[in-house]
Amino acid sequence: MIKAEQKPIDEILKYLDPYNKILLSGCGACVTVCHAGGEKEVGLLASGLRMARQKIGKKIEVLEITPTRQCEPEFALELSETIEKVEAVLSIACGVGVQTLVRHFPKIPIFPGVNTSFLGETITQGVWEERCQACGNCVLEKTGGICPISRCAKQLLNGPCGGSSKGKCEIKKEADCAWQLIYDRLKTLNQLYKMEEIIPAKQWGVESRDSGLRRIVREDLKV
């Protein structure tokens, strides 16, 4: 799922400085799971903003809402009625949610309240780690299900590099070497022969972000 972290509150306060009545919108999907922008975080941030502005004598009214998924038009449009009553919107959904609101509500300023960080997995309560970079052509079949694009600092397709030491990465000492993990996994699966197969260079310019905006069209689903 998408992982995010709340922006520093002083940065958010700067965005909201000219406004006295705002709508704070969370999202009931990914950012709820990573405790960055769910209903609870909406309440906490709204309370913090009100107190911060009260303290400097510039009272702010903060309305709160948490649609089920801010990145889906059906849910985003639930904001229509409330949005007319405010001067600006602070969205603590991911960057996708913010842009869904921008598309549907073009006349009102909409600010991001979180930094969208990565596609990741919950390691344990309160710890999340990157697992996918949405590179556009998945190589997990070749690497025992461990992604070298997101988990190797050098994104090596035929690793490990010379910096792998005792199972750890030379770039980030606390991180496991992705290629050590791949080797261990393939050994467990009796598929070590896959280590000898050369994985060709990815076509970044064709299948990935380097060729510009990506889009998926499913004609069968169109109505």
Add this chain to the structure above:
Amino acid sequence: MVNFDPKIVAFCCDQSGYPAADMAGTLKLKLPKNVEIVRVPCAGRIETIYLLKALEKGADGVLLFACYEENCQFLRGNLRAKGRLSYAHRMLEKIGLEKERIEICHLATNSGAKLAETLRRKSEQLKKMGPNPAKIS
């Protein structure tokens, strides 16, 4: 600030803080005037938003009376409260409020005197700090 009587919201765990408050009452120990006790089944029930809302809605200070660490009937409730307190502290610091306005005190069922003493000390500390400037009246 001669007449300032700080309002304290005291969240009391049912396994320690609340019986201790009961004991303080039975022993007729002197407590600050403006204290509101909120009984909770476990300190782990105290959400971060309760701490912030208490300050937002008019409290000058907040106290959490929880069981001693490793002595929680629900195993980790007091540790969860501690974690939420640290989040609230970070929030207060970022918005320019004294983090000392929210504090946790670990005690046991028979700690009536400790509870009364903590409330009196907190009240004195808040008198020196002055009213909470972020409360929304």
